[in-house]
Each structure stands twice: as C-alpha cells, then as structure tokens.
Amino acid sequence: MTSLTFKDHFSSRAALYAVHRPDYPDSLFSYVVSLVRHRRAAWDCATGNGQAAVGLVEHFGRVIATDLSSEQLVHARRHPRIEYREASADASGLEDSSVDLVTVAQALHWFDIDQFYAEAQRVLVPGGVIAVWGYGDPLLDTPALQRTLHTFTRGKLESYWRAERQILLDRYQTIPFPFVEVTRPPFTFERRWTLAELIGYLRTWSATAEYVAAHGTDPVVEVEADLARDWGDGQNSRPVRWPLYLRAGYTAD
Numbered sequence: 001m002t003s004l005t006f007k008d009h010f011s012s013r014a015a016l017y018a019v020h021r022p023d024y025p026d027s028l029f030s031y032v033v034s035l036v037r038h039r040r041a042a043w044d045c046a047t048g049n050g051q052a053a054v055g056l057v058e059h060f061g062r063v064i065a066t067d068l069s070s071e072q073l074v075h076a077r078r079h080p081r082i083e084y085r086e087a088s089a090d091a092s093g094l095e096d097s098s099v100d101l102v103t104v105a106q107a108l109h110w111f112d113i114d115q116f117y118a119e120a121q122r123v124l125v126p127g128g129v130i131a132v133w134g135y136g137d138p139l140l141d142t143p144a145l146q147r148t149l150h151t152f153t154r155g156k157l158e159s160y161w162r163a164e165r166q167i168l169l170d171r172y173q174t175i176p177f178p179f180v181e182v183t184r185p186p187f188t189f190e191r192r193w194t195l196a197e198l199i200g201y202l203r204t205w206s207a208t209a210e211y212v213a214a215h216g217t218d219p220v221v222e223v224e225a226d227l228a229r230d231w232g233d234g235q236n237s238r239p240v241r242w243p244l245y246l247r248a249g250y251t252a253d
Helices: 011-020 026-034 049-056 071-072 113-123 143-156 165-169 196-204 206-215 220-231
Strands: 042-045 061-069 084-085 099-105 125-133 186-195 238-250
Touching: 011 206, 026 049, 026 099, 026 125, 026 186, 026 220, 026 238, 042 113, 049 084, 049 143, 061 143, 071 084, 099 113, 143 165, 143 220, 165 196, 186 196
Parallel strands: 042 061, 042 099, 061 084, 099 125
Antiparallel strands: 125 238, 186 238
C-alpha cells in the first residue's frame, strides 16, 4: 500500500490490538525459518504491534518491522534486534538484496499486491524466502457457543467486513503468487481464553469498528451476554481455535 491508497482500519484500536490479538504458534515460525538458507535479516511487512517480528527475532540477527500506522508502532513490542519503521508495503526503504526472509502476517489482503510483490523481489537476496499467512474465523468448542459466535460474525457483522477480507477467507488461493512455491503442512493454532479475553479480541475487528461508526453502539455487548449463557463461569478458560493459511516460496537464484 502506498501512502495514497493506505486504508487504515486498525489505528483506532491499536491498544486493543496489542493486548488481545493472539500470538502465532512456534510451529509456524519453525517451519518458515527452516526454508531459509541464511538468518541474517528478515523484513516483517505490516507488522502491526510486532507479533510476527517478535517470533522471527528469535531466529534472525536482525528484523526490520514496518507499518504505515504510527499508532500501531507506538504499541509494538520492543526488542534490541527489532528495528521498527513507518513505511509502506511497496516502499520499505530497504536496500536491494538485503534480507533473507520477507513475511506478512494477517495483512496481505489489504495491500496493492502486485506492488508489494515487486518490492519483496527487490529486497530479497537471490533464493530468499517470502512467507505470507493469515487466519480465519475463530472456532469455539461447543455447538451452542459456535452458533452464537457464527451468528455474530456472519450475521450481525457480515455487511461490515471489508471486501478485501474475502481474499483471506479464500486462504490466499485466489491471488497470484509469483514465487517458487513450496508445499506446506496444514496449520491451526489454539489459545485458551476466558470469556473476557475472547470479547477483547472481538473488539479488535475492523468490522466491529465499522459497526460502531455506523450505529454509535458496541455490537459486542449483546454477543457477550449471549455467549455468557453457555460459557459457564466466565473466569474459566476455553479453547479457541483458528485455521491458519500460509503460502511460502523462493525467489529465483
């Protein structure tokens, strides 16, 4: 995304995002890193609050993490080997052939994808790796809870999701991927959350923000009451699962 086309759906909820978005599983980072020949530097594009950058820095000498939202970067997790920069997906400010890995977590569908791919090709070393991933709708552990959440996500909020999100729900399979793609294992990840933690996560969604802007009321209040009836003790944690969609590949040597 260039600064002229940047669609900022998350800055207003950056503080919530930093607290309530789930971290990515270690197994994902282990797999992605296994594809990389060298571990000198990685670029995490559209880093948000640095969730992917923090996972990557355990494996790389240096991580450059960029985002066009200054508010997101204010809330990013600090680490001595992570350099946060305000920059767009198609103008990173990185030198040619300067990183071994490029990652995008839960954000590719917001980009001008062709322009981003050109930038990734420019900054990656020959034979470097690009990995893009995202996750779909959360899944709860009982039919009653799942029905309530699905009715909220695909009922009340359905018309407030941006069209770009369908690219994610299609597992990034409907967009080009001009790299030497690898066959990747399936991934899911799970967190045990209290009801309050789940509710905080629902408030990070762009569709929730759009609903509030349109109506002046918080749609999460009602679904919280509905979920509470079947949750049991609200302090009890329950498993929340997400399907995780990954595409990864190499540049030409």
